[in-house]
Amino acid sequence: IELNEAVVYINGVRRVIPDGLAHLTLLEYLRDIGLTGTKLGCGEGGCGACTVMVSCFDKRLNKCVHSAINACLAPLYSVEGMHVITVEGIGNRRNGLHPVQESLARSHGSQCGFCTPGFVMSMYALLRSSETPPTEEQIEESLAGNLCRCTGYRPILDAFRVFAKTDDTIYTGHSLFGHEGNNFICPSNGKPCSCGLRSDTNGGTAKQMDAYNESYECDSYNVIEGSRYTDKELIFPPELLLR
Ligand code: FES
Ligand code: FES
Numbered sequence: 001i002e003l004n005e006a007v008v009y010i011n012g013v014r015r016v017i018p019d020g021l022a023h024l025t026l027l028e029y030l031r032d033i034g035l036t037g038t039k040l041g042c043g044e045g046g047c048g049a050c051t052v053m054v055s056c057f058d059k060r061l062n063k064c065v066h067s068a069i070n071a072c073l074a075p076l077y078s079v080e081g082m083h084v085i086t087v088e089g090i091g092n093r094r095n096g097l098h099p100v101q102e103s104l105a106r107s108h109g110s111q112c113g114f115c116t117p118g119f120v121m122s123m124y125a126l127l128r129s130s131e132t133p134p135t136e137e138q139i140e141e142s143l144a145g146n147l148c149r150c151t152g153y154r155p156i157l158d159a160f161r162v163f164a165k166t167d168d169t170i171y172t173g174h175s176l177f178g179h180e181g182n183n184f185i186c187p188s189n190g191k192p193c194s195c196g197l198r199s200d201t202n203g204g205t206a207k208q209m210d211a212y213n214e215s216y217e218c219d220s221y222n223v224i225e226g227s228r229y230t231d232k233e234l235i236f237p238p239e240l241l242l243r
Pocket of ligand 2 (some may be wrong): 109110112113114115116147148149150151211
């Protein structure tokens with residue numbers, strides 16, 4: 001790596017940022033290079049439509065740290081030496097949606113769709129950065145910077161709740177990703193997690209869960225992994241560990 005090069009990885013692709021672009025934000029750069037999934041909403045950090053995940057290696061902690069950031073506020077050169085993952089980097093219709101995207105789509109958490117990449121990336125960053133499955137409160141907190149003018153938020157929270165930690169719940173075999181028991185390895189963070197529908201015992205909720213189960217075509221995770229969701233999670237580029 002040349003010390004005078006501003007290297008950034010974007011969705012696993014190495015890019016050298018030329019001099020003279022200090023006037024650009026990360027969002028402007030991403031959209032200039034054709035990654036228009038990241039949206040410009042308010043342009044001042046208030047709406048979350050421009051959310052992307054940045055990863056850097058923290059030498060003090062000796063591990064990669066993942067954070068969701070507002071690309072409209074980040075000067076382009078501030079992500080030098082980091083790995084930027086946008087919504088294009090986690091899944092698409094041709095090669096398979098990421099489970100976060102798929103869950104959001106299936107629970108009707110996207111209407112006009114303008115806020116959707118931002119919500120997806122906030123949730124994705126939370127899963128990547130969590131050692132254990134997040135709680136529902138942590139999920140809600142992680143979405144605090146994302147605004148949606150269409151859905152009223154409920155379908156979005158419902159979509160993401162399936163990724164939350166569940167205490168004393170037994171998983172049904174009939175679940176979003178077809179796993180049985182709680183040994184499911186989350187494709188988002190590579191660790192055991194609770195992505196799936198819970199069995200429950202109280203009447204009203206059970207009814208809702210039945211309706212919820214019916215509203216999903218029950219794809220197994222193998223199907224997702226085998227035929228559509230073929231790409232593995234983007235790893236932290238080894239070159240950036242040396243910086
Ligand atoms: Fe609204 Fe960045 S565009 S927070
Ligand atoms: Fe339209 Fe969220 S779906 S703003």
